[in-house]
Amino acid sequence: MPHVDGLFRLAMWWERDRREAEELVQDALVQALQSFHRFTAGTNCRAWLVTILQHVRGNRRRAAMRRLAVEHPDERIADNVPFVPAVPQQLTDEDVLAALRGIPELYQDIILLCDVEGLTYKEIADALTIPIGTVMSRLHRGRALLRKQLASSRTVQIDDPEDLTSSEGTR
């Protein structure tokens, strides 16, 4: 089934527990099946399913009295990223996954939806029910934090001195 692998990856990333992730995906797809008449033809089916997955996840969290804060304190921390290092030339899967886990969750979500699932900014905004400007700023901050994580996990090999100046431009 198309989309299921991607949905499961997201759920597994969020829950970090295979049983929880399987329940989440199953609940989301059953709900999608029951509300398929609400799907708008011509729109991105994957984005629609991700939105449902996110809603089901939110409901489950609320049921567990673990409501997510709208404004996360991590956002303030990320405002103060003083220097964005260059992206290392060589990246291993282990480095990348560890670095991604090392940044605050709200940035992980945005990066996963954009860079892995290929959703547009608008689709991400709809899925997470946040303004599109917040998507863009979180993506920017998240990537900056991720670059710091990647740089700290290994020695950055700079082949070109201009890499340093180029990285400063992203602040």
Place this chain on the structure above:
Amino acid sequence: MECREVRPLIEAFVSEQLLVETTQAIVAHLERCRGCRAEVDGLRRMRAAIRSAVETSADLSPRAEFLSMLTARLQTEAARGRPARMRRRAWMAIAASLLIVVASAVGLREWSASTLEALLHAAVGDHRFCALTFKLAERPIPLAEAAQRFGGVHALLAAVEPATTTLSGGPLRVMERHSCVFEARRFVHIVLHYKDEPISLLVPTDRDQLSSDIWRVGPPTDGRTASPSARGFMSLRSAAHGTSCSSCRR
């Protein structure tokens, strides 16, 4: 564009979120600016690494047992307790498999009822909008290209110009035609637009003789003038829908 204008847009550029004009302006800038090019390359490298790491991680992949269980659960859910509105719209899903039904009548009798049922359910949830979203693992092939590569049914359908016709429920037009692989079988996938809703038709390509049988189906029941393509589609829809839809039989 200058560096100070390009830098704030680089992330959106890499994420392919910019307008064509802006994208072209940035591409032109990158051709002459080594620093910005290095920044773009770094971001692209990071995006590719993230995607690869997540998609190939065994820890993040679903178990085969779970996928089997999930498929069975969704089929059960689809078969029972559908909301009335969904049931009403289910005829589209039935239409999606109508050519399969016709196909079984003209030579694909080896397809069991359970196989057709499984295809039907899968078409409801997964395949119906593949023409609109192109999110299949294997990208669909334009019909004209498929006609050259595979011939047979592809060539026959590609030779028929899609035309819009007006039926009792309003205009019927062909939105999309392509060749795609579904459940390890290749189909011609035709997406019609009728009554503000898309209708998917999956045409099996296994047997060449099937093509001539499709076009021998009679004219539509409402007697309106229709193009050859629309006449074929609507006749098939009527015939297969009537025999497949329990709601209509009642």
